[in-house]
Amino acid sequence: MKALQCVELGMPDKLEVNEIPDPELQSGHVMIENKAASVNFPDVLMIQGLYQFQPELPFSPGGESAGTIVEVGDGVENFKVGDRVVAMLGLGAFAEKVVAHENAVMKIPDSMDFETAAALPMTYGTSLYALKQRASLKEGETLLVLGAAGGVGLATVELGKAMGAKVIAAASTQEKVDMCIKHGADEGFVYPSGDLTRDQQKELSTKIKDLTGGAGANVIYDPVGSGYSEPALRAIAWEGRYLVIGFAAGDIPRIPLNLTLLKGCQIVGVFWGAWTGLDPAGNVANFEEIFKLHVDGKIAPEVSDKFTLDNASDAIAHLQNRKAKGKVIIQI
Ligand SMILES: NC(=O)c1ccc[n+]([C@@H]2O[C@H](COP(=O)([O-])OP(=O)(O)OC[C@H]3O[C@@H](n4cnc5c(N)ncnc54)[C@H](OP(=O)(O)O)[C@@H]3O)[C@@H](O)[C@H]2O)c1
Known part of the structure; x- marks a missing residue:
C-alpha cells in the first residue's frame, strides 16, 4: 500500500x-x-x-x-x-x-x-471534553476562544454555541474571525501575530474585558499559549475556568500564580488523549453527542x-x- x-x-x-x-x-x-x-x-x-x-x-x-x-x-x-x-x-x-x-x-x-x-475526532473530541467535563460550561456563560479559526478552536466555537454560551472568537486575521462568526461566534476580534509587546498584551486584556462588559470571560479556551495566555487570564471572570489546551505559538508560558487568587479562578489542564484511555465509555458517550449534534445540523x-x-x-x-x-x- x-x-x-x-x-x-x-x-x-x-x-x-x-x-x-x-x-x-x-x-x-x-x-x-x-x-x-x-x-x-x-x-x-x-x-x-x-x-x-x-x-x-x-x-x-x-x-x-x-x-x-x-x-x-x-x-x-x-x-x-x-x-x-x-x-x-x-x-x-x-x-x-x-x-x-x-x-x-x-x-x-x-x-x-x-x-x-x-x-x-481530535478537534471535537478534545473540545467537548474540555467544555463539558473540564470546564462545566453553563448556558449563558461567556466563552473566549483563542486561535478560534484553527482545528480545535473552530470546534470549540461551534460546541460552545450549541451549549448555549456567548462565544467570543479571537484570531490573527479578519478573514479567520469572519469564518468564526459564520460558524456561530457572537463576537470576534483580531489579535496581533508574532511576539506580543507589553502594550499589545494590555490591549488584548482590555479588548476581552470590553467585550464582556468589564466582567471578563467565564471560560477561556487556549490552544495557542506563548504571550497570549497571561493577558487572556488577566481578563477572566471571577470563578472562571482557564483551559490549557496547547501551545501552537511555540512557547509554554509561565503564569504568576497570584492571578488565580485574585480572580478566584481555576487553571485547568486538558489532555483528551489520556482521558479517552481512562474513560473510554465517557468518550463514546461524548461522540454519540457529537454525532447527534451533526445530524441535527448544530455543528458542521x-x-x-x-x-x-x-x-x-x-x-x-x-x-x-x-x-x-x-x-x-x-x-x-
Ligand atoms: N490538550 C489536548 O488534548 C489537545 C488535543 C488536540 C490538540 N491540542 C493542541 O492544540 C493546539 C492546536 O491544535 P490544532 O490542531 O487546532 O492546530 P491548528 O489548526 O494549527 O490551530 C492552531 C491555531 O493557533 C494559532 N497560532 C498562533 N501562533 C501560531 C504559530 N506560531 N503557529 C501555528 N499556529 C499558531 C493559529 O491561529 P491564529 O493564526 O489565528 O493565531 C492557529 O489557527 C496544538 O498545540 C495541539 O497540540 C491539544
Whole structure:
C-alpha cells in the first residue's frame, strides 16, 4: 500500500511517499480501507521529534482517519466488513490502510461523509471534553476562544454555541474571525501575530474585558499559549475556568500564580488523549453527542483545504505555516 512516511525527523519536506507492506491484522482489531484522514497539530510536532510521545523511525504520521472496514480480527464483536467508521489512531493514518483496535473505532451516521468524519475526532473530541467535563460550561456563560479559526478552536466555537454560551472568537486575521462568526461566534476580534509587546498584551486584556462588559470571560479556551495566555487570564471572570489546551505559538508560558487568587479562578489542564484511555465509555458517550449534534445540523466542521496522499506533506506544512482555517483533509 501507499503511505506517507517519516524516515528522518525534520520539516514536512523531509517526508516521503513510499510503497510499504499492508499492516497485519491482529485479534481484537479491524482493517480499514481509508477514504479520508485529517491533519492535526501533533502531526507537525511528531515529524520533528517534538511531541510528547515519539514513535520509532520510520513511521507514518496521521492521528485519525475514516473509511470502510475490509477485514475483522478474531474476537471483534461490534464491527463487520462494510461498516463505515472513524478511527482514532494516534499515528499511521496517512496511508491507504490502517489496523485499529476496535475500542479506537466508531461507526459513523449514514448521513455523514468520510471527510467530515475524519475531521471530527481530535478537534471535537478534545473540545467537548474540555467544555463539558473540564470546564462545566453553563448556558449563558461567556466563552473566549483563542486561535478560534484553527482545528480545535473552530470546534470549540461551534460546541460552545450549541451549549448555549456567548462565544467570543479571537484570531490573527479578519478573514479567520469572519469564518468564526459564520460558524456561530457572537463576537470576534483580531489579535496581533508574532511576539506580543507589553502594550499589545494590555490591549488584548482590555479588548476581552470590553467585550464582556468589564466582567471578563467565564471560560477561556487556549490552544495557542506563548504571550497570549497571561493577558487572556488577566481578563477572566471571577470563578472562571482557564483551559490549557496547547501551545501552537511555540512557547509554554509561565503564569504568576497570584492571578488565580485574585480572580478566584481555576487553571485547568486538558489532555483528551489520556482521558479517552481512562474513560473510554465517557468518550463514546461524548461522540454519540457529537454525532447527534451533526445530524441535527448544530455543528458542521469546516474543511478548508484538501490534499492527496501524494502531496500530504504539503498538508502538514499548511498547518505549520498558520494557513489552515478549520480542518485540513487528506483524500485517500
Ligand atoms: N490538550 C489536548 O488534548 C489537545 C488535543 C488536540 C490538540 N491540542 C493542541 O492544540 C493546539 C492546536 O491544535 P490544532 O490542531 O487546532 O492546530 P491548528 O489548526 O494549527 O490551530 C492552531 C491555531 O493557533 C494559532 N497560532 C498562533 N501562533 C501560531 C504559530 N506560531 N503557529 C501555528 N499556529 C499558531 C493559529 O491561529 P491564529 O493564526 O489565528 O493565531 C492557529 O489557527 C496544538 O498545540 C495541539 O497540540 C491539544
